[in-house]
């Protein structure tokens with residue numbers, strides 16, 4: 001009996017330690033992202049989408065999976081960022097983009113390259129919708145969030 005109690009105690013401690021280790025990540029997500037954080041997300045999104053299109057053209061499941069992993073993470077962060085700003089439309093486009101990325105993954109796993117291309121086109125539509133509403137090109141040619149949004 002006593003041995004079981006010790007084992008259970010050790011397990012509880014282990015769970016507590018894992019929980020404590022994960023806490024800072026959750027706190028970070030809850031505290032929200034800065035505009036600089038969001039800019040970094042978009043700077044990853046552009047090349048990942050370019051890489052994805054090349055992977056689909058080459059019918060490379062391995063290359064496609066690498067890019068969809070980056071994009072899934074990027075759009076999760078994008079959704080969090082815009083929810084934090086109470087922009088439901090932008091958060092909605094980010095959610096649409098996540099769904100399109102998941103659909104691409106499914107098609108790629110099934111070697112349905114036409115389906116994957118079609119979902120990539122939908123994904124591009126989500127990029128365009130959000131960019132039209134919220135992306136602004138500054139005088140120096142760099143991109144930023146439209147002032148006031």
Ligand code: HEC
Pocket residue numbers: 035038039042043045046047049078082090091093094097123124126127128130131134135136142143144145146
């Ligand atoms: C929910 C909104 C939203 C979605 C969805 C979105 N973007 Fe963006 N994107 C923005 C905003 C706002 C900016 C300008 C902010 C910035 O660059 O700091 C931006 C900037 C960019 C930039 C310029 C980054 C830089 O500063 O050099 C690229 C490249 C980009 N997006 C690519 C994409 C691609 C590709 C997709 C779709 C696969 C996409 N984005 C989807 C909102 C979005």
